Amino acid sequence: MMTINFIMNSISDAHINKRISEFIQKGYDVKLYGFERNNKNTYKKDISVIGTFSNTLPYFKRVTIYYKGIRKLFKKNTVNSGIWYYQGLDVALFATLFNKNKKYIYEECDLVHTNVHNAILRSILEWLDKRIIANSLKTVITSEGFVEYHYGNKKYKKDNIVIIPNKLSPEIINFPHEANKNFNNNCIRFAFIGGIRYKSLLSIADAITRKFSNHEFHFYGFISPVISEEELPKNSNIFYHGSFKSPNDLSEIYSNVDVVVSTYDTSSPNVKYAEPNKLYESIYFRCPILVSRNTYLEKKVLRLGIGYSVDPYNEEDIINTVKLIEEDYLNKKKALELIKQTDVLDENNVNKILK
Incomplete structure (x- = not known):
């Protein structure tokens, strides 16, 4: 089985931990990297913490932490096999910058850039978001509504988008x-x-x-x-x-x-x-x-x-x-x-x- 290298924007996020568990249950080897938000590591498997900040820290102040953490990861990392899995635009922006020519899956659970007040910056981030989607092996989107936001009523041409809503655990x-x-x-x-x-x-x-x-x-x-x-x-x-x-x-x-x-x-x-x-x-x-x-x-x-x-x-x-x-x-x-x-x-x- 191939290796799936996850980069999590929050190591305590229940949704991404559930996704990781799904890959493990299917027999994939996983390597985990992520940002700790002043919470305990709630996941049992080993995780390499690449940055720490508080949940109350404004997004624009998190940028430097994301930048440094992801840059350092790919500067040190020698993994060439497997697929990378990026959780969220905040991670994917820098991961695609520092990890060029690597295959990746992108998961978008939130339209985080829509909270940016500056209209020009918001438009740039939307363009980058769609570019990350287009260049991915697969993009997992958790709401049909997000597809509507990105592409309106037009049919999107990319066949690499898979919609996986946040349904209920079989438990x-x-x-x-x-x-x-x-x-x-x-x-x-x-x-x-x-x-x-x-x-x-x-x-x-x-x-x-x-x-x-x-x-x-x-x-x-x-x-x-x-x-x-x-x-x-x-x-x-x-x-x-x-x-x-x-x-x-x-x-x-x-x-x-x-x-x-x-x-x-x-x-x-x-x-x-x-x-x-x-x-x-x-x-x-x-x-x-x-x-x-x-x-x-x-x-x-x-x-x-x-x-x-x-x-x-x-x-x-x-x-x-x-x-x-x-x-x-x-x-x-x-x-x-x-x-x-x-x-x-x-x-x-x-x-x-x-x-």
Whole structure:
């Protein structure tokens, strides 16, 4: 088996560690290099740390660390065999600069350059991003929406792009789940399941629980440091359950949820075009989903008929949407039942990448 040389923009990132595990399970030899973000090395295999910085360090200050770390790696490295695997544009920019004429796979999980405020610099980075895609052996993109962002409605000519959404770990089947059958439209249990870091979620939770005292809003997950205690809505029908373990706790959580909320802040193009795994949790657990308007996710949810969209900052829109859910909920449940649960499991990705 050939060697796959990974360069990770965060050695503690769960997504890339899952991808590495997939290659190992298929029998590939892997060599791991990456940047430590002031976290412990959560992966068991040996990793060569090539740079360290805090998660709070602004992107423009990380550039020097990426540059020095990747330059030093390829100056020392004598590996000529195998394929390189670059996680993210921040890594790929410098890896392709210092590792010329080497075969590589590029994985884009986020449109990181869309957060750059300078329009000219953002355009340059978009051009470089598409160039890295074009020159790759394969580019793994985690959302069809990202392809839409890069190429619009035009059909992209490159056959080296493979779309692998962030579906559910097959481990989920080890935790039996019984779908919630006792829907009560007089007491709907809305829930956000994940890290709480978007103010749009606080906005919709506050509006729903103020305007509908009979309904509930539940938060499952840690509260990001970017959210202060004062910003958290404290209505009597809002509940904060704290952190949970995935996938172990998901079955129990979803058995107590009627509508999973995925109304991320659309001010960022990255969020606007992303395809979060909440979509796949919604399908697997037969739980209708509520998403933000004017997003790629909205298009997919409405096309499948499995949920609703709303402007999380528009109180009137929120009220009208909740009333619609009260009346229409069972139709969305029926649409969810038509989708095979096995369709949303994350399987055979290595074969898709290396075929």
